[in-house]
Amino acid sequence: MTESQPDLDYAVCSWWTRRWEKVDPESGQRRFYIVELRQDLWGDWLFTKAWGRIGQKPSRVVVVPVSAPGEALELAEDIARIRNQHQYTELDHS
Numbered sequence: 001m002t003e004s005q006p007d008l009d010y011a012v013c014s015w016w017t018r019r020w021e022k023v024d025p026e027s028g029q030r031r032f033y034i035v036e037l038r039q040d041l042w043g044d045w046l047f048t049k050a051w052g053r054i055g056q057k058p059s060r061v062v063v064v065p066v067s068a069p070g071e072a073l074e075l076a077e078d079i080a081r082i083r084n085q086h087q088y089t090e091l092d093h094s
Helices: 069-085
Strands: 016-024 029-039 045-053 060-066
Touching (some): 029 069, 045 069
Antiparallel strands (some): 016 029, 029 045, 045 060
16 A cells, blocks of 8 residues: 655745854954755744854754744844844855
8 A cells, every 4th residue: 555745845045144253363263053954854944043153063952843934034034133233244145
């Protein structure tokens, strides 16, 4: 007996990653902040935030389900504004 497989619609072209870093030798700060948009095995959208010290594994990772890529873009823009206020530099994510 075979089970029918659902047709999953992966939109890999809509996946993205953004990264910010803050390096301040005077205070010893070497921090990073990453946000990503990906789909899980079932095609659901996941917005992932991770941050920590450069050169180490993230000290914290938070995964937030989102309904669509547009929702994740809004979240990323809010994070970008905050990272810029804290003197982080966004790295080229091409």
